[in-house]
Amino acid sequence: MSGKPFFVLDNGAYTLKLGKTSEEKPKLIPNAIMKAKSERRRLFVGSDIDECRDASGLYYILPFQKGYLINWDTEKTIWDHAFSKNCCPVSFPDTPLVFTEPLFNFQPLQEGANEIFFEEYDCCHLLRINSVDLSQIKYQSEHPDSKACLVIDCGYSFTHVVPYVLGKRKSDLIRRIEVGGKLLTNHLKDIISYRQLHVMDETYVMNQVKEDACFVAQEFMTSMAEAQRKGPANSILKEYVLPDFTSIRRGYLRDPKSEPEESVQLLRLNNERFSVPELLFHPSDIGLPQMGLAELIMHVINECQEDIQPHLLRNLVLTGGSTMFPGFEQRLMKDLRALAPCEYQIKITMPSDPIGYAWQGGKVLSTNAKALKEKFVSKQQYEEHGHTICAEKFDI
Amino acid sequence: MVAERESGRLKEASQKRVLDEASRKRRARKALEALEQDNFHDDPHADLVMSKKVPKFQETLENKKKRSKRTQEWFKMRFRKNFAQLLEESRSYRPDSPNYQSALAPPSKLPDRHFCAVCGFPSSYTCVQCGARYCSVRCLGTHQDTRCLKWTA
């Protein structure tokens, strides 16, 4: 058994991160089935979407609702496709599987996963684990001397602040902000549709606009003031050239031009560029009665034992795609610095790949010779003890 | 001239209508719920479903023999609960903290900030009729012409 790779499936609501631990990094696959206006004969399952020539007006069928796996027939179709020859082939009867689930996952969904993986995919060994736990494992491997760590996971469905002390998750102190990539994209669609162009049907394109154009302001009110200026005094105002799927495959940001061209369709982006990601720091800006990220981090840390607080502040790690806005880390640092006791050092780790970070934790796990025996449930154990042994062994 | 007077009168009439607190709250809640939606348009090919007509991706799997064990109908039966039902049910087997409910971030202690419902810049005024925020006479005009009392939520 020694040295045998695992297969890690970090099952995100928006992106699957998957692959054998013998690989350097995971493969990313959209966790969705899509329908295109231009192609009435086919469904685009997962990575199929790369073959779609015209991504305007894509219709999404998503397995997740509010961050939890609800539509299993959709998910199973996507998984079958993901595990197939052309994508990420794997033989589960002789490859241990690490499968991630959201925090506080509901019991029927946990049992559903046991059934599917043991009975349908014939897994020899299964470990179900929270993706934040894998992130902590990765962080611990890179910072072996750290006593505590705070994982900040900004995903598609929501954002979690999760403290760990001596490798143990403090579940009673976990807090969730109900802002994630999906809400941000939908909010951007809302305001653009009201202010200039109807884009409510263009989730795919507007998600790219968000990725290409949005940033986190360092001084929100200063940026607001700048966005109100005209001409060169406003460096925030940009144009976004929308894709037409003939000559332009992906849109791009550019400086405003004085003469409008007839041939391209443009969005004018000004305060939208930073007021959208700002919702992570101020959910109350759209009336969500929840603390923003920095305020919440300090709230969670203050709930922890006093002697552990400086350790947490020194070991903050960012994961998830919504941490990738330019300026995110710096702004978080600035806000935390203003809130934290000044004698405490603050250190934020921004991984080079915050999306694949949890998957990397699975890779670390595969190098631990005792992991398979201690953490996994074997098919034989499942056949003997059913869901009970899974509930005992897996800490979801 | 007549048309102008008519519209003036209409405007006066509508200005007397004021949205009550409950409707304002309902409106705000609906706006937040809409941010959860997956699609805002109808399925362009509703007849296109994951059916036998579609190439079976399972067949590309190496362990073909496992395929027929569970049908789509089985999935629909086995996992028929939506999010709200799962959450409700969890109150009985996971009633105490830590759970999904206890993990929700508490309200912010910072004062609310207000932005113009039209242009998104900081606003100092509130629409008397519906409670939306606006920053200038121009934006108020746009607001009244487009959203204010026009939604019958």
Ligand SMILES: [Zn+2]
């Ligand atoms: Zn305005």
Ligand SMILES: [Zn+2]
């Ligand atoms: Zn109004």
